[in-house]
Amino acid sequence: MKDPIASATLRSRIEWIDTDAAGIYHNSTVLRLVESAEASLARERGLHGYFPVAPRVRYEADFEAPLFFGQEVTTTVSVTELGTSSMTFDFEVWGEAFEGAPRERAAHGRYVTVHLDRSGPGRPSSAPWPAEWVERLTAG
Template sequence: MVRTVEWVDTDASGHQHNSAIVRWVEAAEAKLFRELELPEYFPAAPRVQQTVNYTAKLWFGQQVTATVTVQRIGRTSLNLAFEVVGHAHDHHPEAVAAHGTIVVAHVPAGSATAQPWPDALRAAITPAAGGRP
């Protein structure tokens, strides 16, 4: 998902605020699950862990690409990997600005604890995970 670093995405030092990375990753995650035709994923997949490694600065007006991929689907959890790349901009070369992982749990409406993923959702996600169980 391609975005532009907007003024609101920057902090007082002039580069991206850490929260902008999270918003772009969430948008890429939403795009992935829309493409998989799994709208039921969103209300039933709270984050239980998120790790962000910030590796380069992004600047106002710079184009960025955020990608999310499925690493693994477990019985009740799902591991995602993400990367945010800043395109070359105003004397700054293209660089990975952030990368990391997200773990979500399947907690369907009405449940207080994680439950096994439904078969249909698992079947749609497994090919996205490269066939890994």
């Protein structure tokens, strides 16, 4: 991962809803875990109203290891690039030691969000990030 501008780490657990009948996670679970960590970052930095105006425009993930029902996971998201109206995040999802197996990275990747101006009529368009959000994200 690049040196982060801002980051958040969230510890959670793989629940039954996240798995198939064999108790192994669905790949889509990674998106849920990453969005939960992103929501934590938005809350911690006071980015109120972030999600309705920051859709993902690119998402890529590499899946490296399975996660299992009941396993604890650690998800980290990091803002690695902050443009005028876009933001790039890197993420990692780690499965913690479980049933004798060591801690292992389950997935990693990156995604891009774009800030939308929804104030006018018609279709929203990209717009610069609010100055207050930029300050909150870049404050050490």
